[in-house]
Amino acid sequence: MRTALIIWRNGLLALLAGLAACSSPDQSTTQAPTAPDVRVRYTARRVALPGVPRRGRILDRHDSVLVATRPEFLLGLPRRGALDTLALGQLLGWDSTTVRRRFAEARPYPGATRYPVQLRLTPAEVSRVRRDSAAWPTLTLGQRPRRTYTTPAGAPVLGYWSAEAQPFLGQARRAARGRFYRLRNGGVESYYNGLLAGHRGYAHPLEDAQGRPHGSWTRDTLFQDGQDLHLTLDVKLQAYAEKLLGNRKGYLVALDPRTGEILAFVSGPVYSASIITAPDQAGTRAELLESDDRPLLNRPATLANPPGSVFKLVNAAVALQLGAISPATGFRCDQSLISCVHDHPRPRNLTVALQYSCNPYFYQVMRNLIERVPDSLAADTVAARHANLAQWRRYVRSFGLDSVLGTDVPREAPGFLPTPAYYDRARQTRRWTYRSIYSLSIGQGEINLTGLQMANMTAIIANRGWYYPPHLVRGIGTGGPLPRFKVKHHTLIDSAHFAALLPGMKAVLERGGTAEASSLADVGIAVAGKTGTVENGSDEDDDHAAFVGFAPADNPQIAVAVYLENAGFGATAAAPCAVMVMEKYLRGSIAPKRRNWEARIKRRARSGY
Ligand SMILES: [Zn+2]
Known part of the structure; x- marks a missing residue:
């Protein structure tokens, strides 16, 4: 494109004509020179230099080329x-x-x-x-x-180049109507489009009416090839995790807690990365668009779900920080408060309560938080409950919840934590009591977290109180990641209180714990984790299964969050997937002892149930 500007040379620089009006460089007009301010017409042009920039490649964390x-x-x-x-x-x-x-x-x-x-x-x-x-x-x-x-792996991460995805976007617009925007997930290909694309070079010559050169009217733009993107993803781990989820609905997100780097990011049902843009795959795309399981949703980023019992970890940390409990606090497993599915020893302290995921215990932890009378208040319980819920929320928010984490995953959802005002409206009274909001204590009810937030919450516990925002790109060209991924975020909880969660999280995978069968003790890996089974609300469908954990427990290198919709118990459905991803990452292979187990999970993944 060429543009023309007209410029006086009497010390003033003025733009006479709009850029669009003067698209040709020959369109300059001449004027008779009138002394003393000699007016000369100049033409400013923009000239494209030769060379079309190469689009950058996308590589995994070990420099395997994934897209070129x-x-x-x-x-x-x-x-x-x-x-x-x-x-x-x-x-x-x-x-x-x-x-x-x-x-x-x-x-x-x-x-x-x-x-x-x-x-x-x-x-x-x-x-x-x-x-x-x-x-x-x-x-x-x-x-x-x-x-x-x-590779077929990594579809929700890699996304697509929109220039090649027009047939898909047209299909999606027709198939999804008002919900079309939810299916647009260009992945890193669209998030980093400007850097991948590079840009052409342009010269900006300034000429007088006779076509004589007078230098440049602005600096030339240098030609630049697109830059390569170095992902945080480990493509072998990604492919492995995709096989474990297969056609099942849900997600698996694995992070390196020390850096916030996303090692695996699976959204199930899984589909092959090339399908969205392949010219001969319109039929497969139509099937994906029509499927009731909504495989094209980027579940870990865009869907927020009640976290279930895994959230007891966060509530315990907040209660410890605010002095509502100590690690030695015991409660009765009082099933008149809330049912407890497990028949288990008395939760005489926090560790035992976590190991057996005792609902009444955490009901009472949260009640201590909400029903306390703060120092600043007399015994006005309505005001106290409002203040205590607001304070709980402020501490929980410091885990990066109820707001976007600022990752480089397009269309990240913020999730939700209820405010006191929310309950005033929802219960149609300011006089709501703990009894009407207690499901927060077991991570149910109004609270919602995305998969990215679940994984990040796990990384925070592994790090004992801090995180780097989860991200997919660790290097742009020869440089590092985007600057905001180097900013460390701290929660409002002291590290000692996270340390107090660890014995209970380890016990979850030891004898008697809710995920005992998923122990990796045979290969010398201590896993710290927590299971969750999330009630579905509908009686017809199975509950959702959740598991979060990290390993090695005392030197965490990988944190994993798994969520399987309608898959039943967290312990039997989600925990095995999480620990095998840990084993694969830390040991490179799966021990023979778990091969049958692995085969069974993969079979289940293929069938989708
Ligand atoms: Zn119990």
């Missing part, structure tokens, strides 16, 4: 006249079935609806055409760059 731009070969068929498809098939080495299939996959010429078409060729087929080009003067051979995926 490769040439796509297109064979243009004659626009007029009959075509001998039999002879064309012989030229390309195709039998009649292949001819039919390849024609079905062909793309029409731009502007044409069906025929004539361009056939997509492999490099081997291209050389056959070149060899016989003399006999086929009406064929044209063209090529254009195309994003190529080297």
